[in-house]
Amino acid sequence: MNNRCTHLDQIHPVTAGTEGCQECLALGDVWVHLRMCLGCGHVGCCDSSKNQHATKHFHATGHAIAASHEPGESWLWCYVDRLILERA
DSSP states (O other): OOOSOSOGGGOOOOOOSSSSOHHHHHHTOOOSOEEEETTTOOEEEOTTSSSOHHHHHHHHHOOOEEEEOSTTOOEEEETTTTEEEEOO
16 A cells, blocks of 8 residues: 555645635535645535535546645645645
C-alpha cells in the first residue's frame, strides 16, 4: 500500500468558486461539510452528504486533491492514493 501521495503536483493556487456546494446550491439542497478541489476551486459536498458532489467532481475531472472547506480545518484528501494530508 502506498503511504505517500503522488499527486501533490496537481495542487494549484485556487479560490472557492462558491460559498457552498455548487451543485446543491443549484438544486436548492443541503450538505453536511464542504470540500474544495485544489485543481480548480470547485466546492462540493462531502461523502457524508447525500449527494457527495466533491467525490463526483473527482470522478468527472480526475482532480485528485481536495481540501476541507470548513473553518478551522486544514487537511487535504487525495482521492487516488486515499490519504489524508496536512496542509504545509
